[in-house]
Amino acid sequence: MAVFKRGKLWCYRVNFKNADGAYVRKNGSGFRTKKEAQLAEGEVKQSLNKGFNLSAGDELFTDFFQEWFDLYRKGKRALKMIKTSSQPLLSLKSTSLE
Template identity: 35%
Template sequence: MASFRKHANGSWEYRIRYKDRKSNKYKEKSKRGFKTKKEAQLAAAQVEMGIDYYGFVEDGDEKTDTYFENWLEIYKKPNVKPITYSLQERNVRLNILPRWGGYKLKEINRNEYQKWINELRDHYSEGTVRRIHSIMNTALNDAVYEFRILRENPIIRINIPKDKKTNKTIKFFNIEELDKFLNKVKDPQKKRSINIQYSIMRFFLSWHEPDSALAKPWH
């Protein structure tokens, strides 16, 4: 239940006492600086609705570097193969923490994260960026559903820029190159069936040049 107090400077504060479902202990949540009592009441009502629904007040004040240290140790290391853990730990250390380590979890916002993903694509392949995002996304999902320190994951359904399509030229032997190739691989000691396979390949590749010397009966 919320209580309200007016401070000497004229601002209002709300204070909520509730039983936290995670710890089964009573806790308090307060915030001050509201211009009117009505503003404080509206803010408190929103917090109380969240407590009724989730059973806790998310704080998200834990630093991202501290959170990832615990997440890797508690949730990943015992449950994945050593090589998988090594790759995840490396991506966290080299890519995620240099950008987000100084943030509190609640400070990670969708727009800033999407901008970071776009920047990563300038340096890494689509597949690599997807792996980095997968680690971050899984960690924040666990912050919501396992550690219960966030109410929602702000980076779900983030867009990963795809690789740009390029026109690829199909390379193949011309008749002269094919002759050189077949001469190199031809071995009189090989069984005749293998030589026949080469001849069949040579015959069909010659179909696009009907006047070629290769387009003639073979045996």
């Protein structure tokens, strides 16, 4: 975990173990002052201490939405709401990215 200067801008680097036990490095750069980089590094450390998964940004939105929907919304609304809410998700999954 370090704050350092690269050229004219400040950067930070945080190393941690993810849930699988593999080491992961989180970098941030483009800060004008050392203090800004230290504050950003502190926010990342706080997120890690609270148990946030910093690698979750690699997940596709459709997968995230499906997981959220199954966990929080399914069974809490009428069947009509479930059909209308999940229909756009199904169409997103069927389209290919070009």
